[in-house]
Amino acid sequence: MLKLLGFPASNYYNMVKMALMEKGAEYEDVRVYSGSSEEFLAKSAMGKVPALETPDGYLSETSVILDYIEDTVDGPSFYPADPYERARVRELIKFSELYLELPARRCFGEAFFGTGPVSQEVKDSVRPVLEKGCAAVRRRGRFSPYLAGKDMTYADMVFLHSYPMAAGVAQIVFDWDLSKELPEAADLLELLNESPVVKQIVADTAQGMKEFREAYGMKG
Ligand SMILES: N[C@@H](CCC(=O)N[C@@H](CS)C(=O)NCC(=O)O)C(=O)O
Numbered sequence: 001m002l003k004l005l006g007f008p009a010s011n012y013y014n015m016v017k018m019a020l021m022e023k024g025a026e027y028e029d030v031r032v033y034s035g036s037s038e039e040f041l042a043k044s045a046m047g048k049v050p051a052l053e054t055p056d057g058y059l060s061e062t063s064v065i066l067d068y069i070e071d072t073v074d075g076p077s078f079y080p081a082d083p084y085e086r087a088r089v090r091e092l093i094k095f096s097e098l099y100l101e102l103p104a105r106r107c108f109g110e111a112f113f114g115t116g117p118v119s120q121e122v123k124d125s126v127r128p129v130l131e132k133g134c135a136a137v138r139r140r141g142r143f144s145p146y147l148a149g150k151d152m153t154y155a156d157m158v159f160l161h162s163y164p165m166a167a168g169v170a171q172i173v174f175d176w177d178l179s180k181e182l183p184e185a186a187d188l189l190e191l192l193n194e195s196p197v198v199k200q201i202v203a204d205t206a207q208g209m210k211e212f213r214e215a216y217g218m219k220g
Pocket of ligand 1: 013046063
């Protein structure tokens with residue numbers, strides 16, 4: 001059986017968990033926090049979560065894991081069959097990952113973890129990337145009603161766990177309402193949040209937050 005290594009406060013872990021749950025897959029949840037022990041690096045070479053234990057060995061990097069799940073797990077497909085449409089979904093995944101989640105992550109400390117302000121230099125480099133990232137998602141997303149079209153895809157799973165973090169960073173760090181850049185996001189998030197799988201993940205995340213703060217020695 002597949003084993004998902006990670007923890008519920010991790011947005012990347014939640015992308016993979018959503019894929020497994022939307023597929024109706026049987027999997028084992030293994031609570032692991034990121035780290036740099038030799039034991040963990042053998043499973044996830046960058047020391048990050050999530051990692052997936054498969055019958056053939058471990059995999060890391062969320063978009064790679066999502067592709068593996070699509071290729072090996074029965075259940076509904078979350079990629080279009082058409083090669084161009086499939087590539088478009090991957091393009092949208094890249095936009096969320098590279099130009100929303102990753103730049104926003106540079107400000108997570110100030111926005112969410114109370115670890116003090118990030119430098120002005122970082123802020124000056126993050127803001128324009130978020131702006132362009134939103135513009136790219138807006139330009140290439142279809143929002144009809146899902147991000148890539150009429151069906152839910154992996155692009156929705158990655159967006160759902162990237163955009164809200166970017167919006168939180170924008171609000172808290174920049175006093176900037178990111179929904180002005182991407183007004184279509186609100187309806188999409190509302191739709192995705194109706195999924196019973198997402199409701200379960202939201203509940204598990206709230207529960208996992210306390211455990212996460214303890215593991216990382218954070219207050220609150
Ligand atoms: N590129 C990775 C990013 C995963 C990631 O950043 N995970 C966070 C938890 S949400 C982590 O493990 N951080 C610890 C670290 O960066 O050392 C992926 O796609 O899975």
